[in-house]
Each structure stands twice: as C-alpha cells, then as structure tokens.
Amino acid sequence: xxxxxxxxxxxxxxxxxxxxxxxxxxxxxxxxxxxxxxxxxxxxxxxxxxxxxxxxxxxxxxxxxxxxxxxxxxxxxxxxxxxxxxxxxxxxxxxxxxxxxxxxxxxxxxxxxxxxxxxxxxxxxxxxxxxxxxxxxxxxxxxxxxxxxxxxxxxxxxxxxxxxxxxxxxxxxxxxxxxxxxxxxxxxxxxxxxxxxxxxxxxxxxxxxxxxxxxxxxxxxxxxxxxxxxxxxxxxxxxxxxxxxxxxxxxxxxxxxxxxxxxxxxxxxxxxxxxxxxxxxxxxxxxxxxxxxxxxxxxxxxxxxxxxxxxxxx
Numbered sequence: 114x115x116x117x118x119x120x121x122x123x124x125x126x127x128x129x130x131x132x133x134x135x136x137x138x139x140x141x142x143x144x145x146x147x148x149x150x151x152x153x154x155x156x157x158x159x160x161x162x163x164x165x166x167x168x169x170x171x172x173x174x175x176x177x178x179x180x181x182x183x184x185x186x187x188x189x190x191x192x193x194x195x196x197x198x199x200x201x202x203x204x205x206x207x208x209x210x211x212x213x214x215x216x217x218x219x220x221x222x223x224x225x226x227x228x229x230x231x232x233x234x235x236x237x238x239x240x241x242x243x244x245x246x247x248x249x250x251x252x253x254x255x256x257x258x259x260x261x262x263x264x265x266x267x268x269x270x271x272x273x274x275x276x277x278x279x280x281x282x283x284x285x286x287x288x289x290x291x292x293x294x295x296x297x298x299x300x301x302x303x304x305x306x307x308x309x310x311x312x313x314x315x316x317x318x319x320x321x322x323x324x325x326x327x328x329x330x331x332x333x334x335x336x337x338x339x340x341x342x343x344x345x346x347x348x349x350x351x352x353x354x355x356x357x358x359x360x361x362x363x364x365x366x367x368x369x370x371x372x373x374x375x376x377x378x379x380x381x382x383x384x385x386x387x388x389x390x391x392x393x394x395x396x397x398x399x400x401x402x403x404x405x406x407x408x409x410x411x412x413x414x415x416x417x418x419x420x421x422x423x424x425x426x427x
Contacts, residue, residue, distance in 0.1 A: 157187075158187055158188050158189040158236055158237040159187040159188070159237055159238055159239060159258075160185070160187060160188040160189075160237045160238075160239045160240070160241050160254055160258070160312070161188065161189050161190075161191060161231075161235030161236060161237035161239070161240050161241070161315065162180050162188050162189065162190045162191065162241050162242075162243060163191050163193065163228065163231030163232065163235060163240055163241070163242050163243070164176060164177070164180075164190065164191065164192050164193065164231075164242075164243045164244075164245055165193040165195050165224060165227035165228060165231065165244070165245065166192060166193065166194060166195065166205055166245035167194065167195045167196055167199070167201075167205070167222075167245075168199050168200075168201035168202075168205070169201070169205075169245055169246060170201055170204040170205045170207070170208045172245050172246040172356070173192070173205060173208050173209070173245045174208050175248065176243055176244070176245050176246065176247060176248060177190070177208070177209075177212045177214070179243075179248040179249045179250075179251075180243065180249060181212070182249075182251045183249065183251055183252075183253065183254050183255070184251050184252050184254075184255045185252075185254040185255040185258065188237065188241075188254065189215060189235070189236060189237060190212065190213075190214040190215065191214065191215045191216075191217055191231050191234055191235060192205075192209035192214045192215070192216050192217070193217045193219060193227040193228070193230050193231045193234075194206065194209075194216060194217070194218050194219070195219050195222060195223070195224070195226070195227040196219070196220070196221070196222035196223075197220060197222070215234065217230050217231060217234045223326060223329075224324075224329070224330065224331065225324045225325060225326035225327075225328065225331045226326050228242065228308070228323075228324045228331070229323045229324050229326065232315060232318050232319065232323060232324075235315055237315065238314060238315060238316075239258070239261075239312055239313065239314055239315065240312070240313050240314070240315050240318060241253075241254060241257075241311070241312045242308035242309060242311055243308070243309050244307065244308060244309045244355075246356045247307075247309040247353060247354060247355050247356055248276075248353065248354045248356070249309075249352065249353050249354075250351070250352050250353065250354070252350075252352065253271065253352040253353060254312070256271070256348050256350050256352055257269045257271060257312040257348050257352065258312070260346050260347075260348045261312065261346065264344065264346040265344055266343075266344045266345060266346035267313065267314045267317045267339065267343035267344050267345070268311065268312070268313045268314070268317070268336065268339050268340070268343060268344070268345045268346070269311070269312045269313070269345075269346050269347070269348055270287075270304070270305050270310050270311055270345070270346075270347045270348070271310050271312075271347070271348040271350060271351070271352040271353060272284070272286050272287075272310075272347075272348070272349070272350060272351040272352065273306070273307075273309070273310050273351060273352070273353040273354060273355050274351055274353075274354045274355070275354075275355050275357055276354050276355070276356060276357065277356070277357045281354065283351055284306075284355070286347075286349075287304040287305070287306055287347075288304060288347060289302075289304055295340050295344075295345040296340040296341050296345075296387065297387065297390060299333075299336050299337050299340040299345065300337055300340070300341075300379050300383075300387060300390055300394065301390070301393060301394065301397050302397070303332075303333040303336070303372075303375075304336075304347075305332065305333065305336045307332060307355065308332050309353050309355065310352070310353045311332075311336070313339065314343070317339055317342075317343050318335070318339070320342070321335070321338040321339055321342060322338070323335070325378070328371060328374055328375065328378075329367075329370070329371055330371045333371075333372075333375050334375045334378060334379075337375070337379050341384050341387070367405075368405075369401055369402070369404070369405030369408075372401045373398055373401055373402065376394055376397055376398045376401070377398065379394060380394045380395070380398075
C-alpha cells in the first residue's frame with residue numbers, strides 16, 4: 114500500500130444532516146423518488162461509501178442524494194476532497210458537511226491517491242466507490258450485498274446505464290465469455306468498467322496493495338489483482354448510472370495509454386497459473402495499439418482532409 118501523504122487527514126468531520134431536495138435524474142429504472150429527508154449515517158457501518166471529488170459540488174450533491182436513497186442503511190459516507198484548494202472547495206465542503214459525511218483531505222492530486230485515502234479512512238467491511246458525477250439506484254447496495262453473500266464473493270460488479278440530460282440507455286452487460294474464468298477474463302478486458310459499479314471487501318483491497326497511484330485510471334489494474342486472489346461475481350441488475358457530460362474525467366485520459374500500461378503490468382506480474390495467458394495479453398495489447406493508431410490517424414488527418422474537400426464525413 115502506498116505511504117499516506119503527510120498532508121492527509123482522515124479525522125471525521127460530522128455535521129447535522131440536511132434535507133435532500135427532490136432528485137429527478139434519469140436512471141435505468143426511471144426516476145429517483147422525492148426523498149424528503151436524509152437517513153442517519155450508521156455508527157457501526159458494514160459499508161463505507163467512498164466518493165472522490167474536487168470541483169463539482171453541484172454533481173456531488175446529486176450523487177449524495179442517490180446514496181441517501183439506498184434501501185440498505187448500514188453505511189457511512191466518506192467524501193475525499195482531492196488536490197489543493199480551488200474556488201469550488203468551500204461549496205464542496207459545505208455539501209459534504211450538510212450531508213453528515215466524513216471528509217478526507219488529500220493535497221496530492223490524482224484519482225489513485227484519493228481512492229486509497231478513502232479506503233484507509235473507511236471503517237466498513239465493504240467499500241462501495243461512487244464517482245461524484247454518477248448515481249446509484251436505491252437498491253444498489255442491498256442487491257450487491259445479497260449477491261456477495263450468495264456467491265461468497267469479495268468483489269461484486271453490477272450492470273449500469275449511460276445517461277445525460279435527456280435520456281438513459283442501458284450499457285450492454287459486461288461479462289467474461291463462458292470459456293474464460295473471471296480472473297482470465299479480467300486480465301484481458303475491463304469487465305468492471307469504472308469504480309461506481311463495484312462493491313469490494315476492504316481487507317482484500319489492502320491485501321493486494323490498493324490502487325496503483327502511478328496509473329491515471331487505476332481501477333482495472335486493481336480488479337485484475339483482486340481477481341487473481343479473490344472471488345468475483347456480477348449482479349444481474351442495472352444498479353448504477355454513469356453520467357455523460359463534457360466534464361467526464363475519462364474524456365481527459367488516454368484510454369489506450371491506460372489500457373496498455375495495465376496490460377503490460379499484468380503481463381509482467383502474472384501468477385504461475387495464468388502464464389498460459391501471456392500470448393493472449395500480447396495480442397490484446399496489439400489490438401489496443403492498432404485501434405489507438407487508427408483513431409489518431411482518423412481524427413488528425415482523415416477528418417480535416419474530408420472537411421477541406423467538402424465531404425463533411427468523419
């Protein structure tokens with residue numbers, strides 16, 4: 114596990130809960146119902162909800178409302194305020210305090226340090242991550258805990274939808290093919306697709322060393338390492354919603370660079386029982402590289418050329 118930043122403080126900062134106004138965000142199940150108030154945070158939480166955030170208090174407030182709407186109430190909420198102060202920091206802290214959350218400050222920027230700080234400060238046996246711009250359906254935690262118990266799983270994913278201001282579309286379900294085990298499948302392809310859809314045991318995260326802070330988007334790498342040592346399951350239900358907007362962090366990160374870095378790391382650290390996957394990993398890396406090169410040529414040369422000749426096609 115990486116060393117804790119010296120400037121980090123995980124001391125609880127609790128304030129009286131404030132009423133949550135009606136939340137009307139498009140989700141796979143329709144709409145979140147009017148909440149009318151906030152549930153009390155558990156004094157002995159089974160689940161720690163970790164929400165990293167920086168400068169989007171307006172989106173954070175909606176994410177918190179979706180947590181407060183959960184049918185399972187044995188949780189605590191940790192808001193990890195990431196990076197140096199900025200003009201939105203006061204509003205972010207006010208939103209977190211009003212929702213009776215634990216606030217963790219991390220001076221070092223980056224998603225990896227924020228996620229690791231949240232895991233270290235958590236008290237729950239289970240960790241449920243939520244990006245500050247995403248939402249959960251009300252039974253998300255309840256269903257995933259049931260699946261974890263039934264499958265004796267340490268890591269549980271769920272299905273999700275993609276939504277924006279006007280519509281919500283279920284994303285095709287992500288599962289390894291039948292001929293591959295969970296550990297084989299996750300080593301090749303990210304069948305988790307982000308943090309907001311995962312429920313994972315805290316002790317398992319700590320045992321494998323937490324998130325790799327050298328990777329810009331470190332979630333897939335963690336899922337791979339967890340799958341090598343622990344049991345993985347998928348809940349056959351659409352329980353989370355991934356927001357599409359111009360501020361998406363994923364749009365600022367090179368997917369190809371992250372994928373190649375993750376695949377190369379897994380290739381170098383494969384456990385003995387997975388060494389038969391080496392050729393398949395190399396083929397996957399080649400496919401990712403070719404796709405990235407094709408996208409670069411298309412966006413850098415083909416589209417400008419077509420605009421110049423007047424075809425208007427991408």
